[in-house]
Amino acid sequence: MMNAHANLALAALAFPAHMPNSKSSHIRSRRTRRPLLPLTMAAHPPIRTNIGMSTHGSASGGGEQAGISSTDRFRMIDFHHVEFWCADAASAAARFSFGLGVPLAAESGLSTGNTAHASHLLHSRSGSLALLFSAPYAQGDAVTASVPSFDADAARRFTADHGLAVRAMAVRVPDAGEAFRTSVDAGARPSFAPAELGHGFELAEVQLYGDVVLRFVSHPDDTAIPFLPGFGSVPSSGATPDYGLTRFDHIVGDVPHLAPVAAYIAGFTGFHEFSRFTADQVGTAESSLNVVVLANNSENVLLTVVEPVHGTKRRSQVQTYLDHHGGPGVQHLAMASNDVLGTLRKIRGRSTMGGFELLPPPPASYYDDVRRRAGDVLSEAQIKGCQELGVRVDKDDHGGVVLQIFTKAAGDRPTLLLEFIQRIGCMDKDENGQEYQRGGCGGFGQGNVTELFKSIEDYEKSLDASARLAA
Missing domain, CATH: 3.10.180.10 (2,3-Dihydroxybiphenyl 1,2-Dioxygenase, domain 1)
Known part of the structure; x- marks a missing residue:
């Protein structure tokens, strides 16, 4: 039986090699790029791998490679967060918090010295689920952005084009810079070059599809930072229950x-x-x-x-x-x-x-x-x-x-x-x-x-x- 990558490669031959262009596909970075470092796994717990063939409900018997050491080019620890770009971040976050029972956990905006965008983070008390809502200010300094890849003009176009929509799908990795470089070397289209955020945090992005980016986030296991540097914690009042x-x-x-x-x-x-x-x-x-x-x-x-x-x-x-x-x-x-x-x-x-x-x-x-x-x-x-x-x-x-x-x-x-x-x-x-x-x-x-x-x-x-x- 052919492996999964062979199946995908053959399938691709039947179609034009086309990837939709994004309006914001150029590489941008407003912070110091880290020097090339080797990927280090020792500081993180081992990922459990499946032994043998994975056939979870697959009509094609996919997942054949899941038990063969590792097919991954770099390690993804888990989903980290999803970011929505919207016209009014406070209203969108409040609606999702109320409707889903996910409490407000952190914020970044004028009160934290961020004049580029207002961001509100919802984080489940039952697990790692995190939803970030961000909106541009009318005027502001991009250098103050807590999410360094945020672009006010691009966010306005994004909201006009797509309405309520996901801009970034973020995954936690051991080293965001290394994940970015490995991805680009393997054909990923770069969107935002690796940037150090302080306190051991790093962020980088590659294009996924349309105007959606795959965001790499790395940070120490023992960090006290509530989300990303530049975000302030919101004390839990108990007013928002956690629905699980x-x-x-x-x-x-x-x-x-x-x-x-x-x-x-x-x-x-x-x-x-x-x-x-x-x-x-x-x-x-x-x-x-x-x-x-x-x-x-x-x-x-x-x-x-x-x-x-x-x-x-x-x-x-x-x-x-x-x-x-x-x-x-x-x-x-x-x-x-x-x-x-x-x-x-x-x-x-x-x-x-x-x-x-x-x-x-x-x-x-x-x-x-x-x-x-x-x-x-x-x-x-x-x-x-x-x-x-x-x-x-x-x-x-x-x-x-x-x-x-x-x-x-x-x-x-x-x-x-x-x-x-x-x-x-x-x-x-x-x-x-x-x-x-x-x-x-x-x-x-x-x-x-x-x-x-x-x-x-x-x-x-x-x-x-x-x-x-x-x-």
């Missing part, structure tokens, strides 16, 4: 052409193919899409790339995203919870008060099938809870179960969605006897992908005013 969201499980990007984008990302990261679904596997009678999920060696950083399929009865929901977003971008953020049913009840309780509205549930007959497929893992009370909330359920060949649900569009445009997910099972023990859950447990089950695709398609139909009037 822990981390980003995976992040999904919609693009016009999947193969060249997937090959580009796998090429500079060394990621392997975790899952793949094609139109005939996950589509509906009216529309469809193609999906590839890429993963790092430990499979805790999952990047999904999706393309539309044309020539179907309805326009693909991916094409709807591309049209309204104005090109490629992050289509949804999947956030994990260790008790997704409890988390969803709290989120649903605020959905009519300015929070986020969940997609409608599937028909009751769907949960009869859930009992057959996953009744040996989920209790009857859990299955009834899934039915009450509309949670989709799937189980892979290794006994891992995945619970998933989407919100309706998070903003005015039918673009950005939020997903909530819980992975159950796949427990293992490390060399010290400590129990942990293997990365990507339960995979991306074909049944869930189909059901979730259909639920979004039905939601889009509800937005089609011309169709409603005709009916």
